[in-house]
Amino acid sequence: AQTVTQSQPEMSVQEAETVTLSCTYDTSESDYYLFWYKQPPSRQMILVIRQEAYKQQNATENRFSVNFQKAAKSFSLKISDSQLGDAAMYFCAYRYSGAGSYQLTFGKGTKLSVIP
Amino acid sequence: DSGVTQTPKHLITATGQRVTLRCSPRSGDLSVYWYQQSLDQGLQFLIQYYNGEERAKGNILERFSAQQFPDLHSELNLSSLELGDSALYFCASNRGGLAETQYFGPGTRLLVL
Numbered sequence: 001a002q003t004v005t006q007s008q009p010e011m012s013v014q015e016a017e018t019v020t021l022s023c024t025y026d027t028s029e030s031d032y033y034l035f036w037y038k039q040p041p042s043r044q045m046i047l048v049i050r051q052e053a054y055k056q057q058n059a060t061e062n063r064f065s066v067n068f069q070k071a072a073k074s075f076s077l078k079i080s081d082s083q084l085g086d087a088a089m090y091f092c093a094y095r096y097s098g099a100g101s102y103q104l105t106f107g108k109g110t111k112l113s114v115i116p
Numbered sequence: 117d118s119g120v121t122q123t124p125k126h127l128i129t130a131t132g133q134r135v136t137l138r139c140s141p142r143s144g145d146l147s148v149y150w151y152q153q154s155l156d157q158g159l160q161f162l163i164q165y166y167n168g169e170e171r172a173k174g175n176i177l178e179r180f181s182a183q184q185f186p187d188l189h190s191e192l193n194l195s196s197l198e199l200g201d202s203a204l205y206f207c208a209s210n211r212g213g214l215a216e217t218q219y220f221g222p223g224t225r226l227l228v229l
Binding site: 033035037042043044045046047050052091102103104105106107108109 | 118147149151158159160161164172174204206208210212215216217218219220222223225
C-alpha cells in the first residue's frame with residue numbers, strides 16, 4: 001500500500017522569507033501524481049500544486065515550487081516570499097495512475113505559521 | 117470557491133442516530149469522492165462514484181453507505197453513529213479522467229454527542 005509521510009508536524013517562517021515543507025512517499029509504482037493541498041482555518045482544501053511523476057521538470061505556481069526527487073521518493077514544497085495568508089495546514093498527497101480508482105492518499109499534514 | 121457544494125455545513129446529533137450528507141459536484145464533473153478528516157485518522161478516502169456507479173471503496177465502515185443520483189449529486193449516509201464518527205467529511209469531484217485534479221467542497225462538520 002502507498003504511504004505518504006510528512007515528518008514536520010509544525011513549522012514557522014518569518015514573513016517574506018522562504019520555507020520548505022518535506023514529504024516522502026512509498027510506492028512500487030512508476031507512474032503517479034503528487035499534490036500539495038493547503039487547508040487554512042476555514043477548513044477548505046485548496047490545491048496548491050501538482051506534479052506528474054513522468055515529468056522531470058519540477059512544477060511551479062507563482063511563489064510555490066516543488067523539489068521532486070523520484071528515486072528518493074521525495075516531494076518537498078518551497079514557499080518563497082511567505083505571506084500571512086500562507087499560514088495553514090499543508091497536506092502532501094499521492095495518487096496512483098493505474099486502472100481503477102484515483103483516490104488520494106494523504107500525509108498527516110504540516111502546520112505552517114507565518115510570523116509577521 | 118471550488119464549485120463543489122456540500123450541505124449541511126454543520127451537523128450535531130446523538131449516538132445511534134442516522135444522518136445524510138449531501139454533495140453537488142462541479143458542473144460537468146462525473147466523479148465524486150468522499151473523504152473523512154478526523155484528528156486521529158487524518159484524511160482518509162471513503163468511497164468514489166463515477167456517473168452513478170460505485171468505482172472504489174476505501175476505509176468505509178459497513179455502517180456508512182453512499183450513492184450518486186442521475187443528476188450526479190451524491191449522498192453519504194452514516195448510521196448507528198458513534199462518538200468516533202465525529203469528523204469533517206469532504207466531498208471532491210472531477211471529470212473522472214486519469215489526469216484530473218480533485219476539487220474539494222467546504223466539508224460537513226459532524227459532531228456526535
